[in-house]
Each structure stands twice: as structure tokens, then as C-alpha cells.
């Protein structure tokens with residue numbers, strides 16, 4: 168075609184069709200061993216349940232906000248199960264599936280969205296950084312960390328790789344483009360994992376990016392790949408290869424996981440205002456869990472007993488999440504003065520005293536000012 172703005176549909180790496188058929192790809196080797204596939208299924212179901220419980224808890228007034236991962240489970244579980252323990256992940260705010268794989272306790276995620284923690288979790292306990300709300304800024308943190316890894320001489324076959332998660336909307340931020348450029352010129356061992364869930368709140372992808380997101384990488388001088396983000400096998404195989412590439416000193420890769428945000432942007436959003444039910448229906452047919460289940464059944468790798476056991480485990484997780492959320496202690500109001508600065512200083516002491524006086528001015532509030 169002569170119109171240079173018309174482009175062909177880019178290739179999408181897919182190993183598992185929506186009907187659950189496994190189709191090997193020569194560039195992305197993946198052996199679907201039964202135990203591993205069953206574990207992936209379990210992860211997908213459990214994080215979907217964790218997410219559904221959190222949405223319900225927000226509706227019941229137990230959480231201030233929640234950003235649902237519904238529909239993005241395969242992108243998160245596939246990529247996170249490709250990580251080695253020594254790898255470091257820098258998430259955005261929707262990566263509950265990645266948090267799950269890195270061993271972050273659900274109650275620590277809930278505490279953040281309940282507003283009862285001034286931190287979250289210890290990033291070094293899980294090699295999983297804190298959630299980042301400032302869109303795209305974690306791509307720079309990850310690039311800087313990756314350059315540190317490089318300077319520490321921690322590369323090599325069993326070395327450390329870094330991954331950062333961000334959305335399609337984040338690719339419109341300067342930070343993200345600066346991170347791409349800096350990672351490229353420094354050959355930093357970082358994987359840029361973009362979950363293109365088609366929306367940045369109410370802004371559709373075609374209002375954000377004229378070119379397919381993964382093709383941006385070429386302009387910065389590193390490889391970009393588009394993967395079916397609802398295919399857990401493909402997300403795992405593609406991410407594993409990119410991480411290995413980084414680990415071995417071959418620099419960054421951009422992975423665009425083509426997926427869909429099935430729920431609202433957050434519990435404060437109403438997506439019926441800006442998108443059609445037909446669009447949601449189209450994506451429902453590509454559901455990441457249904458297709459893995461279809462594969463397991465088709466291949467005779469799981470029976471009803473297995474699916475029932477996973478369901479029972481999900482029920483138990485739901486109960487645990489609800490109980491733990493309601494039991495989270497409120498922070499003492501003056502804790503904030505201890506948790507921001509490493510060392511106390513005069514101005515902080517003054518502000519603390521002022522706030523303590525203010526609290527004490529309420530009847531019965533004596534106990535609050537600890």
C-alpha cells in the first residue's frame with residue numbers, strides 16, 4: 168500500500184491458542200512439563216481470587232482503593248515465573264500477580280491500599296520494589312539499578328537481571344523514553360515489560376501511540392517483541408529469553424504484552440463511560456485462565472479433582488485475605504514522624520509536638536499521641 172501510515176499487523180508471539188492448543192515457536196523454546204503447567208494454573212486462579220476479594224473489600228469500605236489486575240494474570244504470572252531469585256523487579260501499582268510470585272504477603276498489598284502503612288514491604292526481602300504510582304518513574308529506577316548491577320560485576324550466566332513493569336500509557340511519559348535511551352546506550356541488563364492493556368484510564372491505546380509500542384525499541388537501538396499477554400506460556404518463554412539476554416550482558420529488551428484490562432482502571436473508575444461491552448466480550452474469549460484450563464483438559468494433564476482442589480484453595484485464600492484485611496492495625500498517628508527521616512531534626516520535632524498537641528485537644532485522644 169502506498170499510504171505510509173498503513174502498517175501491517177505486527178507479529179504476536181503466541182504458544183497457546185485461545186482454544187488451549189500448544190503451538191511451539193522456534194525462537195522461544197518452552198517445554199510444558201505437567202507439574203509446571205499445573206503450578207501456573209494454580210497461580211493464575213489464586214491471584215484472580217486475591218484480586219476479586221480486594222475489589223469486594225474496597226466496596227465494603229475496607230480498602231481505600233484497589234487497582235484490579237483482572238485479565239492481566241498471564242502477563243504477570245508468566246513473566247514473574249521467568250525471574251530468578253536474584254533478579255530485581257520494579258513494578259507499577261497493578262502487579263499483584265508479580266508480587267504473589269515474589270512472595271509478598273497479600274496482607275502487605277492490602278495494607279497499602281487500606282492506607283495503614285507508611286511503607287509497604289521490604290524490597291530486598293523479595294527482590295520486589297515498592298509499588299510506584301508516578302507513571303513511568305520506575306523505569307528509570309530499574310535502569311539505574313541495572314547499571315549498578317553492571318558496575319558490581321554481577322552479570323554472567325547466573326547473574327542478576329532487572330525487570331520493570333509499566334503500562335501502555337507510561338510509554339507516553341518522558342521518564343520511560345529516557346529510561347529506554349539510557350538503558351540502550353549503557354547496555355543495561357534491564358527488561359522493559361509493558362502490559363499494553365489497551366487503556367490508560369479512559370484513554371485508548373490508539374490515542375497514545377501511533378506506532379506499535381514494541382517497535383519503539385528499534386529507535387533506541389534494542390530489540391522489541393510483542394507477545395500475547397493472555398498466553399502464560401508465551402509470556403514466560405519470551406521473558407526468560409530477554410532476562411537471559413540481559414544477564415549475559417547483551418543489554419535491554421522491550422516486551423509488549425498485548426492484553427486487556429477487563430475491570431475498571433481502579434475502584435474509583437467507571438469504564439462503562441468510555442468503552443463498549445462488545446469490546447469486553449471480544450477479550451473475554453481470550454481469557455488467560457480459560458485457555459490454560461482448556462490446554463490441561465485437552466492434554467489430559469489435569470482432571471476434575473485437580474480443578475476442584477485449586478478452587479478449594481482459592482476459597483481458603485479468599486477467607487484468609489478477608490480476615491487478614493480486617494485485622495490490620497491502624498498506625499499510630501505520630502508514626503509518620505518516625506518513618507520519613509532516618510535522623511530526627513529540630514523542625515521535625517516541632518511539627519511532631521504541634522500535631523501531638525492537636526491530637527490531645529480532642530476529648531479521649533490522650534492515648535493516640537504515643
Ligand SMILES: Cc1ncc(C[n+]2csc(CCOP(=O)(O)OP(=O)(O)O)c2C)c(N)n1
Pocket residue numbers: 261300301302333334335336337338364366367368428432
Ligand atoms: C506522572 C503521572 N501522571 C499522571 C498520573 C495519573 N494516572 C494514574 S494511572 C494513569 C494511567 C496509566 O495508564 P497505563 O500506563 O496504561 O497503566 P494501567 O493503569 O493501564 O495499568 C494516569 C495517567 C500519574 N499517576 N502519574
Ligand SMILES: [Mg+2]
Pocket residue numbers: 334335336362363364365366367368
Ligand atoms: Mg494501560
